[in-house]
Amino acid sequence: MAGGADHDGETLARAAWSRLAEPGDTTAGALVSVLGAQDALAWVRAALARTTGTGGGGGLTGDAPGVRRSVDELSERVGRLEGASRRRLVTALGRWAPRLEHTDPRRELAVLARLGGVLLHPGSASWPTRLDDLGPAAPPCLWVRGTTALDSALARSVALVGARAATAYGTHVTADLAAGVSARGFTVVSGGAYGIDAAAHRATIAVGGDTLVFLAGGVDRPYPAGNADLLGRVVDAGGALVSEVPPGSVPSKSRFLQRNRLIAAASAATVVVEAAWRSGALNTAGHAGTLLRPVGAVPGPVTSMASAGCHRLLRDGAAVCVTDAAEVAELAGAAGTDLAPERTVARSDVDGLDAVARRVLDALPVVRPAPPESVARAAGLSQGETLAALGPLELDGLAERQGAGWRRRRAAPRT
Amino acid sequence: MAGGADHDGETLARAAWSRLAEPGDTTAGALVSVLGAQDALAWVRAALARTTGTGGGGGLTGDAPGVRRSVDELSERVGRLEGASRRRLVTALGRWAPRLEHTDPRRELAVLARLGGVLLHPGSASWPTRLDDLGPAAPPCLWVRGTTALDSALARSVALVGARAATAYGTHVTADLAAGVSARGFTVVSGGAYGIDAAAHRATIAVGGDTLVFLAGGVDRPYPAGNADLLGRVVDAGGALVSEVPPGSVPSKSRFLQRNRLIAAASAATVVVEAAWRSGALNTAGHAGTLLRPVGAVPGPVTSMASAGCHRLLRDGAAVCVTDAAEVAELAGAAGTDLAPERTVARSDVDGLDAVARRVLDALPVVRPAPPESVARAAGLSQGETLAALGPLELDGLAERQGAGWRRRRAAPRT
Known part of the structure; x- marks a missing residue:
């Protein structure tokens, strides 16, 4: 399908990779990184064509002569592949094989175009370069509905994430933080879920700020359905819906967890507003920490289970305690220029005395x-x-x- | 008055020092540490006797021949005293002089005895040895009403301190923590003030636990007056009122701040439950940190000014986030034996799956x-x-x- 080095070929190949490999497939990422998206795809097609007839690649093993030959050729081309690498590659071919025949990037790009969307990939001018920090786990491309100026929008950004089962306290604080950081010129990033995520997007739109939604499923199917209106308003307000999986993809548990790595990587800092002891938001915070992005946690009443995850982060030293928008801006902002002001308290008459x-x-x-x-x-x-x-x-x-x-x-x- | 090395002389001399020098007077502490309490007192008496007539020592200067002679003698006795040490000593003599003639430890010990109290000093069997970590700022003695077994009571102990202007949330959490650590065999230490302090003492008494009150004034005048009943019940319940200043002493701002260092030094750990951005409880936490004692802070709503000081400690990395009695016990307890249990959450069907x-x-x-x-x-x-x-x-x-x-x-x- 693709071929050559023309831009369209690159777009098609990366769109195909986003269907072929599940989010976070580091073997796909490494192969694309070594061969380029188009050559990597051609290599996979060739390897699997050699196995046709042995079950469509479904029962693929490294012993199959066709596979062995393809891996040997690759090994010669990129330098010796050791045992573990060979095994990972053969296993991955087995994962990609069932999807190959159903992969049709032209159709999916047409669906995206009908929605007014655009595909961005690392060769695009506005590709959010922070994602490159994910290395082989970086997405091959992003399916975007709304503004495509992701790199500039994310330059100054903060992810506000948290529990779906948020309390009135949590949504109140989220709205305060979102409005406060928007006023300071930050883009608010979140996952479009109920609770904290929705409060962050909603408050940002309300004050005319910029907000981006990273979805776990395709951008053609806003999830959860109950937030469809809100997600539509994000696009109307100049924000964007962003996904690494093509239109038509359903969100799944593993995709939610992988989506969290994108939120963490794309944002300058991640702040957890409310989270239960076990919560997807802690997963996002974990990704941010691994990427050495600053992580903040908003404290709350110790009597509230919705804050237990935040306190866990604070207790483990995995997050900085943040209590207002100025402190969030200090966390996410440029060193030295977004410092939270020293708190002032009413001076008493004796303050100046020794x-x-x-x-x-x-x-x-x-x-x-x-x-x-x-x-x-x-x-x-x-x-x-x-x-x-x-x-x-x-x-x-x-x-x-x-x-x-x-x-x-x-x-x-x-x- | 004193003289000799008999125990009574030591008690009288240390009682006198606690009247002569303000709490935390490190020059007094150093002098007592070098000469012993009795000889140090005798030296001060002699030095000031030489200046009698020049204004009762009130306008004392290092140029006065009598003072110079006394300091020279001391210098010979303890080793060369350099300029700064000499000046500090002369200044201190000037501070002690106005109080010397009014010092009558026998009378103050009699007042204490009438209240059923006892004076403890570093030579006493039950002296709380943790106070020795204060070095020259350690108190010369403690005036105690109630149990005298301070050392054993404090072996396993935690200070629960906080705002006088506590919220319902703060007093509720304090009561929970006090009851929980009492059940684990910890003595609860606090300052007898309104708000968090009172909640800590009250809840500990209610569950039959041990609690100690460190007062900023004399143990004959429970302060604040509104807590007199509660402080009386502390003694009745087997606890104690403790002060480093003699009966009759009024609490003053500087004595409150110095009293805080005793709470921090006497306890195995200090936990701030609620504190405003500027608060005496942060002073206690600061002392505990300086002494390398563990410090905990209880988070609360970011919308509550009564938690701002706790969040400040967390944000500065000056305290560990603690949310329940188990975590306080882990903070204050013996390493490895008081670990807070891992939190358990309801296991879902899919928890065991890869x-x-x-x-x-x-x-x-x-x-x-x-x-x-x-x-x-x-x-x-x-x-x-x-x-x-x-x-x-x-x-x-x-x-x-x-x-x-x-x-x-x-x-x-x-x-």
């Missing part, structure tokens, strides 16, 4: 003035230290002299 | 049976892998064969 002055102030009677000797005794200070402190305290309006005695005075309002 | 079996199960149709080739294609596996997985899934009651096809089956209840 330790000795505080002790003198503390020892001053409130009603009946006392001589400096008795103030010194009460403060546990020498008379010299006490007298030296009383002057400035008087100037600050915190102490007043009456005859030979001193007493405390409420500070005058600062002007 | 990744391939899960993918096959996931790919099985629910209603109309499909042939293994089509299951393999859906799962992205080879036919061999698929067939190898179907057998065990059938045995587990998760898959069923119908003619040449397979479909999913709800697992039978385990027997």
Whole structure:
């Protein structure tokens, strides 16, 4: 089908690979990386053609002479393949074989085009290069509905993920964080699920921010169906639905877990807002940690099981505690430029005092003035230290002299 | 007054030091450590006697010939004292001087005895030796009302501290933690304040546990007055009120801060349950950290200002996230013996399956049976892998064969 080095051939081959191999198939990734998507596909076709008649490749073994010959040829071409590599390759051929005859990238690209979508691959200008950190587990391509400017959208981005069974607290905090980081120019990434994911997308759209949804199934079938409206609005609002599997693909458990690696890899940081002790969001956090992306966790009541996973991350040192949008921005932002502001609290009158002055102030009677000797005794200070402190305290309006005695005075309002 | 090396003299001298020097006076601590409490006191008396007439020691300076002579003698006795040490000593003499004539340890010990209390010092059998880690900032003695078996009570102990302005959430969690660690044989240490402290003491008494209160003022004046009943019940329940300042001493801001170092040093670990962004409980946590004692912080809603200090500790990596009594016990307990149990969650039917079996199960149709080739294609596996997985899934009651096809089956209840 493909052939040559023309762009269309590359697109077709990568689209075919996304149907042929399950997400995260590192053998496919390695083969594509070594031979290129088109040559790798041609090699697979040739290897399997040699086995036709022995059960369509379904019962493929490394002992089949055709397979052995193909692997030998590959070994010569790319350098010696050792035993383990050979075995992995033969096993993978067995996985790819049942799908090969059903693979029709032209049809799937036509479906995508009808939806107004575009296929991106590593040769595309707007390919999100962060995904390359996944190495052989990187997806061969992305099926995208909505904006295709993924690389620039993800440059400044944060994944907000969490439990489907979110609490009112969790969705409230998610909406706050999404709005806050949007205002700071971050794209909000999530998985389109119920609960935290939906709250993140919804709040981002509401404030006019950018949001991307990574789906576990095809972009032609928004999942879950109950979020179809929301996912449609993501596209309308200038965001995108993104998937590594072709249109028509159903989301499955393993695809959800693999989809999580894309969220983690594509975003500058991942923040878990609410998660049960066992939760897909922890899987996303785990991927982010493996990729050395910053991970944040939002704490919550210890009485809430919906926060148990976040506390687990904090306890294990696998996440930084984040409590507001500024802290999330610091986590996901450029080093040194997105620092959360130091918290300010209302300054009290005594904030500027040194330790000795505080002790003198503390020892001053409130009603009946006392001589400096008795103030010194009460403060546990020498008379010299006490007298030296009383002057400035008087100037600050915190102490007043009456005859030979001193007493405390409420500070005058600062002007 | 004192003199000789008899025990009574040591008690009197240490009682005097606790009046003379403010809590945490490291110059006093160093002098007592070098000379012993009694000789140190005698040296101070002698030095100040030489200055009598020049203002009762109040305006003491290192230029006064009497002071210079005393410091020279001390320098000869303990080894050369350098400039900074000399200056610190002269300054300290100036602080101690105003209090010397008012110091009457016999009277204060009599007040303590009338309350049924006892003075403990480092020579006492039940002196809590953890306090020695404070070095020169260690208290010269402890004024104790209630049980005197402090060392054994503190061997297995945890400080539960926090905001006076606690929320219902905070007091609830505190009560849970206090009851839980009491059940595990820990003594609960706190400061007797409103809010978290009171909740900790109260819950411990309620479950028959041991609790100690470290007060910032004298043990004759329970503070705050509103907790007087509770503090009385601590003593009645076999606990104790403990202070490093003599009866009659008022609590002051600096004494509260110094009292916090005793809580941190005396306890095996410190846990902050609720604390505002600026809070005395963070001061206690800071002391514990400096002493390399484990510090825990209980997370709470990010929308609650009463948890902001806890989140600050977590964010700074200054505390471990603790969410229940088992995790507090692990923090404060003996390494390896108080480990929090691994959390268990309800096992689902598919928990024991490997990744391939899960993918096959996931790919099985629910209603109309499909042939293994089509299951393999859906799962992205080879036919061999698929067939190898179907057998065990059938045995587990998760898959069923119908003619040449397979479909999913709800697992039978385990027997």
